[in-house]
Amino acid sequence: MAILWLTGCAGLPPYSEPKDAAPVGNFDWGNVKPAEPKPEPRSRYGNPTSYEQDGRTYYVLASADNYRANGVASWYGTKFHGRRTSSGEPYDMFKMTAAHKTLPLPSYVTVTNLDNGKKVVVRVNDRGPFSKNRIIDLSYAAAHKLGMAQKGTANVKIEAINFNHTTNYQAAVQADNQSAGAKRYVQVGAYSNHQTAQKLAKVLDREINLPVKITHIYRQGKKLYRVRIGPIESVEVAQQLVDTLSIKELGQPSIVYQ
Structure with missing residues (x-):
């Protein structure tokens, strides 16, 4: 059993292929199914309490709830395709999965490429990466969706999906709905009181030279009014807005796609 759970993407014996690689040939990426949290x-x-790798001890988290981290993501592909992951499942480079050193297996996380704003949801079912300065190893499919497959690495933000919080869960489910035609907005907040949303929208409309609108959504039988800025063409501008509004403590701003 101890051997089985560490036969994932790291700590492996020598393999017949000299190095990892991307899949060869044509593949219809439209057939890749999104992870369903x-x-x-x-x-x-x-999921041992702790384990050692390359002389270092890692402690598996008791829960993925509220896990958030930034770091460098990498990917793994043909060298490990079909091999057993740390969870015992075969690795499939065409599925939306990932490897992480300490998150419980399985866990679901949203990964945002901070270099281009793209976002995906992946199912963590493997251990790794153990290379220096790497925070998560993505399947090739996930790396392709994030626009980082060719470069090999990307600066990312990882947010665990907490099933005790509906907002976090729904946001993660919607992450894979992004496409080339999706419009980018900054959502400042969602409020049960329409007047509160209107007041905030008026303030933002005066201060920001971008469209501000109010949309509504029903969540758990309650109507919420969402204050959004946009559409915004540049992810850099969107991130600047998020940072600025966070400083001013106006709601809980985030970049969303519609």
């Missing part, structure tokens, strides 16, 4: 029991394998 759902509560799952812990895997029988890959």
Whole structure:
């Protein structure tokens, strides 16, 4: 069992291929199914309290709830395709999965490419990466969706999906709905009181030279009014708005796509 849960993307014996690589040939990326976040029991394998790798001890988190981190993502492909992951499942480079050193297996996380604003949801079912300065190893499909497959690495933000919080869960499910035709907005907040949303929208409309609108959504039977700025063409401008509004403590701004 101890051998099985560490046969993932790192700590592996020498393999017949000299190095990892991208898949060869044509592949219809439209056939890649998005990860579908759902509560799952812990895997029988890959979840020891702690384990050692390359002389370092790692402690598996008791829960993925509220996990957030920034770092450098990499990907793994043909060298490990079909091999057993730390959770015991076969690795499929065409599925939306990932490897992480300490998150429980399985976990679901939203990964945002901070270099281009693209976002995906992946299911963490493997251990790694153990290379220096790497925070997560993505499947080739996930790396392709994030626009980082060719470069090999990207600066990313990782946010675990907490199934105890509907907002976090729904946001993650919607992440894979982004496409080339999707419009980018900064959502400042969502409010149950329409007047509160209107007051904030008026302030933003005076201060920001971009369209401000109010849309509504029903969540758990309650009507919420969302204050959004946009559409915004540049992810850099959108991120600057998020940072500025965060400083002013106006709601909980975030970049969303519609």
